[in-house]
Amino acid sequence: MIYEFFILVFDLIGLVFGLSELTLYQSKLAIIPIIVYNNVGEKQVKEAVVEDNKGNVYKWVNTLTKECYIGSSVDLSRIILYYFNIKYMTNYKSKSIIYSALLKYGHKVFKLEILEYCDK
Secondary structure, eight states: OHHHHHHHHHHHHHHHHOOHHHHHHHHHSOOOOSEEEOSOOHHHHHHHHHHHOSEEEEEEEETTTOOEEEEEESOHHHHHHHHTOHHHHHHHGGGOHHHHHHHHHOGGGEEEEEEEEEOO
């Protein structure tokens, strides 16, 4: 399990930074999401993540540009509140690429993938 987690982390780093060595390795290992939320709506995602109450690794995917943003959290339900709080994202968009992207394109063009659950 730990080994698989580190492989996942290195693969995600490769995806985020486009590192050729990691991307080459990543192409041999498919990352299959546990859960996918398409056309992300606030109510749909909030209801779903409140129930899971686990730490996790997640990925936002812009369905228009195909760009992806990787994140992790010990409490996704709390983080989701930030992702749907326009005022909060506006104040911190210079510190977060995903906030800027969500503000620019809107939530409806994104899908949210849960890649891994972790114990808190």
